[in-house]
Amino acid sequence: MMHQAEHSRDEAFDQERQVVDYLIAHPDFLARHPEVLSIIEVPHGIRGAVSLIEYQVRVLRRQLAIERNRLVHLIARARRNEALAIRLHGLFLQLMTVDDPEHLCRLLRETLLREFHAEALAFKLFSLATLESRPHDPLVNAFADFIDRRNALCGPLSPERALALFGDGGAGIHSAAIIPIQADGQSGIIAIGSSDATRFSPEMGTDFLNRLGEVISRKLRTVRLGDCAPH
Template structure:
């Protein structure tokens, strides 16, 4: 017997066993409705879509949607778990930093790597100057409406604001995550910039960034700090 014929006979035997099982258990599809969404069921209607076929198609679409949603949730959960682990590592390093220069180096190295970004700016302003309504720092002027926020903001960045944040190198930055910082007598921002206009989008979750801002704000209560030069 040729191998092709043998293979066909094996498939036929398997189909026979499946058919015999289904005939012996006529309630199988009632107990396992998910099978119905994955098989073709003849309905004897030509030229029109029967109600059964319409329902099966709807169930398949619903199942595909739920599967994609589940996959997305799993991916997000893994991403958050990974971010939490990395945040813990950053906290441990922040605990031993006692000066502004190593703090800037740590934040620049870590945040640019973790967010696959190209630019970082960290700037603080005296609250007294901000409350007067006309701070002299052009960066403070450009972000006066953001400084009082409590949550991070992600999205596209205008050329003017990009240059205000990142200096001359800001001309190539098209999206950013901006994290508010609130320390004793000071308020400011950390901006993480990307040349990719879609890298930071308004619908991104900001939990990780908000926690990061709180941790750094707390750290600044222990060291003297005026900001990091744009990079």
């Protein structure tokens, strides 16, 4: 008996699947056979009698609302990025005239923290000779996966990574943007940290951060950043 019941369920499922496939292949079926609408039920969780067309309209409206919200979000992000690019244009102009390491450090720290609404900034630069001669150095290894990247990386930070990046100030940092830096004889990163875990997310575009890293990397060819510890 149990075997027969299972066989009946499987056969019913196959028949339903055939019906579904047929309706998908012939979307005008109900238009050609409107009498079917008078006897079928369309369960959709909405109280009261609702026609299939009304149900479809409601589904499309929900989908449209989702797409509108997504579009609004994308437009808002684009406007924020455009405003940020305009403001940081001033940083690029100032970088052209800086020739003092201390001034360079202060300019980068103040501008990046302000414009990215961040609470922490870290510069980790290593000479290429250090990277080659000390491959097992704990400090070098802690940043090896960041240093080897060609593009910026955004996302949440584990407490261990936050402390490694920002030292004692990393206790309250939950997300960061990591920008690779490649200068003559040096390789490393600039890390911008936020206490907001959603401030920097993997979904963020990194094109602008990559360009920022390129500009800073080129500046470091003429002005060494030196010791740029937090103040």
